Amino acid sequence: MIRFAVVLVLLIGLTALSAYGFLQTTPFPYAGLNPLDFSTIEIFREVLVAWAFIGAGLFAWRRRARTAIGALMMGVGAAWLLHGLEFLPTSPLVTVGVWLGSGAGLMGVFLGLLILAYPTGSMRSRATRTWIVLSFAYLAIRLGVAFVSPSARGNCECRGSVILKYDQSLQLELVNFADLWFAGMTLFLVAALAWRWARSSAPARRGAAPVWIAGVVMLLIAVTGESFFTFADSIVDWHPVIPSLGDLVWGQRREAFYRDLLPWVQSVSLLLVPIALLWGLLRLRLRQSAVAALAVDLGRVDRPESLVAALRRALGDPSLGVAYWSRPAQAYVDQMGEPVGLPDAAEERSVTRLDGDDAPLAALIHDPALDEQRALVDGVAAVARLAIENERLHAEVRAQLEEVRASRERIVRAADEERRRVERNIHDGAQQRLVSLSLALTMAQAQMKEASPQAAATIAEAEQELKLAIGELRELARGIHPAILGEAGLSPALEALAERSPVPVRFRCALSHRHSPLVEATAYFVAAEALTNVVKYASASSVELAAEEAEGWLHVTVADDGVGGADPSTGSGLRGLLDRVAAVGGRLSIESFAGRGTRLVAEIPCE
Amino acid sequence: MRTIGAGMEIGAVAGTEFHLRAGPDDPSVLRWQHRAVATTVLIVDDHHGFRAWARSLLESEGYAVIGEASSGASALSSAIALEPDLVLLDVRLPDSSGFEVAERLRRIAAPPLVILVSSHDESDFGRRLDAAAAIGFIPKPELSGARLRHVLESQS
Numbered sequence: 001m002i003r004f005a006v007v008l009v010l011l012i013g014l015t016a017l018s019a020y021g022f023l024q025t026t027p028f029p030y031a032g033l034n035p036l037d038f039s040t041i042e043i044f045r046e047v048l049v050a051w052a053f054i055g056a057g058l059f060a061w062r063r064r065a066r067t068a069i070g071a072l073m074m075g076v077g078a079a080w081l082l083h084g085l086e087f088l089p090t091s092p093l094v095t096v097g098v099w100l101g102s103g104a105g106l107m108g109v110f111l112g113l114l115i116l117a118y119p120t121g122s123m124r125s126r127a128t129r130t131w132i133v134l135s136f137a138y139l140a141i142r143l144g145v146a147f148v149s150p151s152a153r154g155n156c157e158c159r160g161s162v163i164l165k166y167d168q169s170l171q172l173e174l175v176n177f178a179d180l181w182f183a184g185m186t187l188f189l190v191a192a193l194a195w196r197w198a199r200s201s202a203p204a205r206r207g208a209a210p211v212w213i214a215g216v217v218m219l220l221i222a223v224t225g226e227s228f229f230t231f232a233d234s235i236v237d238w239h240p241v242i243p244s245l246g247d248l249v250w251g252q253r254r255e256a257f258y259r260d261l262l263p264w265v266q267s268v269s270l271l272l273v274p275i276a277l278l279w280g281l282l283r284l285r286l287r288q289s290a291v292a293a294l295a296v297d298l299g300r301v302d303r304p305e306s307l308v309a310a311l312r313r314a315l316g317d318p319s320l321g322v323a324y325w326s327r328p329a330q331a332y333v334d335q336m337g338e339p340v341g342l343p344d345a346a347e348e349r350s351v352t353r354l355d356g357d358d359a360p361l362a363a364l365i366h367d368p369a370l371d372e373q374r375a376l377v378d379g380v381a382a383v384a385r386l387a388i389e390n391e392r393l394h395a396e397v398r399a400q401l402e403e404v405r406a407s408r409e410r411i412v413r414a415a416d417e418e419r420r421r422v423e424r425n426i427h428d429g430a431q432q433r434l435v436s437l438s439l440a441l442t443m444a445q446a447q448m449k450e451a452s453p454q455a456a457a458t459i460a461e462a463e464q465e466l467k468l469a470i471g472e473l474r475e476l477a478r479g480i481h482p483a484i485l486g487e488a489g490l491s492p493a494l495e496a497l498a499e500r501s502p503v504p505v506r507f508r509c510a511l512s513h514r515h516s517p518l519v520e521a522t523a524y525f526v527a528a529e530a531l532t533n534v535v536k537y538a539s540a541s542s543v544e545l546a547a548e549e550a551e552g553w554l555h556v557t558v559a560d561d562g563v564g565g566a567d568p569s570t571g572s573g574l575r576g577l578l579d580r581v582a583a584v585g586g587r588l589s590i591e592s593f594a595g596r597g598t599r600l601v602a603e604i605p606c607e
Numbered sequence: 608m609r610t611i612g613a614g615m616e617i618g619a620v621a622g623t624e625f626h627l628r629a630g631p632d633d634p635s636v637l638r639w640q641h642r643a644v645a646t647t648v649l650i651v652d653d654h655h656g657f658r659a660w661a662r663s664l665l666e667s668e669g670y671a672v673i674g675e676a677s678s679g680a681s682a683l684s685s686a687i688a689l690e691p692d693l694v695l696l697d698v699r700l701p702d703s704s705g706f707e708v709a710e711r712l713r714r715i716a717a718p719p720l721v722i723l724v725s726s727h728d729e730s731d732f733g734r735r736l737d738a739a740a741a742i743g744f745i746p747k748p749e750l751s752g753a754r755l756r757h758v759l760e761s762q763s
Binding site for chain 2: 471482484492498
């Protein structure tokens with residue numbers, strides 16, 4: 001608090017000194033340039049600009065004590081006041097004024113630093129360090145200017161100015177060189193900001209853009225503005241055709257523009273930066289009121305997405321995500337219970353961890369720009385803590401459900417694989433032996449036909465019995481797992497199913513490629529079981545069997561025109577189908593009304 | 608019985624005259640030159656038991672079984688080397704399906720007639736049998752000389 005008061009007193013003193021300097025100006029030509037004579041309103045303008053910066057700086061200093069932004073703002077305002085020292089009647093401070101107060105001066109240096117350090121206040125970036133080095137060189141050139149300049153009034157004896165040697169041509173060359181140097185620094189700054197802009201996230205841009213844009217505009221117009229206007233002017237004068245145009249546009253008003261209008265344009269543009277900064281701070285304050293709005297929002301949270309949306313609104317970060325800590329999994333999961341990794345340092349995302357009493361609670365994954373608003377993030381986290389804990393428990397339950405579903409899928413997959421193995425064993429083992437036996441009996445029958453017709457007849461009977469047994473074994477193997485499904489795919493397997501059905505089947509299949517064995521087996525067994533039910537219970541005259549794929553889902557439809565009235569709760573067949581489809585993350589719907597047939601649709605995810 | 612190359616077994620049938628000579632392109636391939644008095648048959652099936660019984664059955668009914676193969680690849684090389692009149696081709700082979708082998712057999716220099724056999728029945732294959740490069744299908748338990756003749760006659 002004492003430090004704040006001391007700074008305030010020093011700034012007020014400097015203001016008074018500067019205003020006194022401005023009051024001393026007279027309409028004499030200064031070093032061959034325009035005469036400087038500050039009217040009362042112009043002095044008021046200069047002080048207003050300086051204090052706009054100082055005021056914004058004090059405000060930022062109090063609110064964000066950790067960063068250098070406030071100090072830099074005050075520095076810009078104070079440096080602006082140094083200009084007035086040039087006009088003091090008698091003092092070595094005149095040289096300080098010429099050195100640091102004229103041209104872009106210390107104000108330009110501080111302004112560049114402010115823009116580069118905004119919004120974090122960190123001075124450690126490579127661009128900032130380069131700017132500081134360039135600034136030292138610039139101030140050294142300006143020091144040279146100060147040592148060869150007369151006082152603002154053009155006399156060098158009476159005002160205490162420290163002059164090594166007054167040399168008007170050397171002074172003008174140095175001034176031009178200093179201006180050129182600073183114009184180069186401005187271009188460097190614009191390039192650095194453009195690079196930073198390209199790498200920034202949307203929230204970071206939103207936060208910094210007003211200050212960056214206002215700062216660059218200020219540098220271009222207010223600080224190096226006169227040089228740019230002179231440059232534009234020289235282009236106009238240089239071109240053989242344009243001079244007449246230039247005269248037409250400017251005419252006699254050129255002098256008046258430099259003298260009367262430019263200082264106002266410069267001053268007004270100067271005010272843009274403190275206004276932008278205050279707006280940014282105010283925005284932060286408004287954002288903090290969003291914490292209160294969040295408390296209301298949370299009352300309406302009914303889905304995981306609503307919580308995330310409410311947090312995004314409160315923090316103004318549309319990219320914000322929430323990872324919940326799952327205690328059973330000992331890992332972070334998303335709102336659907338799927339495992340999720342936290343971003344590492346290389347990803348340019350920030351993580352705010354929320355801890356419970358004995359274990360982590362959740363982690364907010366957000367834009368690094370929010371690190372500057374730690375109090376806001378903490379406030380939002382505190383308000384949303386209960387809702388986040390609630391959501392964490394939901395996510396944990398979802399994770400467990402997902403594990404159960406995955407486990408069920410593994411069981412179904414293993415069962416399918418076992419069915420395939422059994423079918424292969426039957427085909428390669430018993431079935432082949434019986435087939436060979438059948439051929440042997442055929443031969444034996446032929447051999448015995450003449451020698452013993454009676455024995456041949458007995459063999460023929462045995463052969464018929466054997467063929468029946470082979471047929472039954474074939475049915476059994478097919479029911480366990482149809483070989484055609486694995487060998488040729490779902491479409492031919494369903495087609496064969498349709499052809500074997502005793503009830504006429506209208507078959508429609510639009511599958512362009514094979515799917516995973518799990519998906520194909522699920523679809524096939526749903527169709528097979530549904531067709532079996534139609535044959536057994538529906539008394540249908542026809543049935544439609546369709547398989548098609550749309551947007552990553554395989555749809556299998558079995559619809560009959562039978563008696564209807566199928567109820568999954570009464571039979572194990574339909575219940576089994578529901579379980580089987582659910583195990584692979586699919587859905588099964590059954591519409592069955594008495595007298596109006598049954599329509600069964602299985603939707604199976606197939607991507 | 609002699610074996611020429613992997614998976615290629617060549618036998619002799621009474622009443623058929625055989626000459627053994629090297630192949631025109633590849634001297635390592637021995638070819639049976641025969642003056643056929645019966646339809647020559649190549650049996651392709653990965654089950655040895657079936658091949659043995661099918662050979663006995665068909666030979667007892669006057670067919671000349673000139674070779675056996677146990678896979679799709681050996682079926683093709685045997686068919687090229689032996690130039691059988693007929694290939695009895697199992698649908699389910701360890702390295703490919705009988706449908707694919709039939710398709711490739713159709714494109715060799717002297718394409719044989721192909722009859723598909725399987726321990727499954729016709730309904731297991733749906734319309735694939737109609738589109739297959741084969742003149743017919745016989746379920747394995749129903750294989751006999753008469754059934755073979757019936758398919759061949761219906762073809763001619």
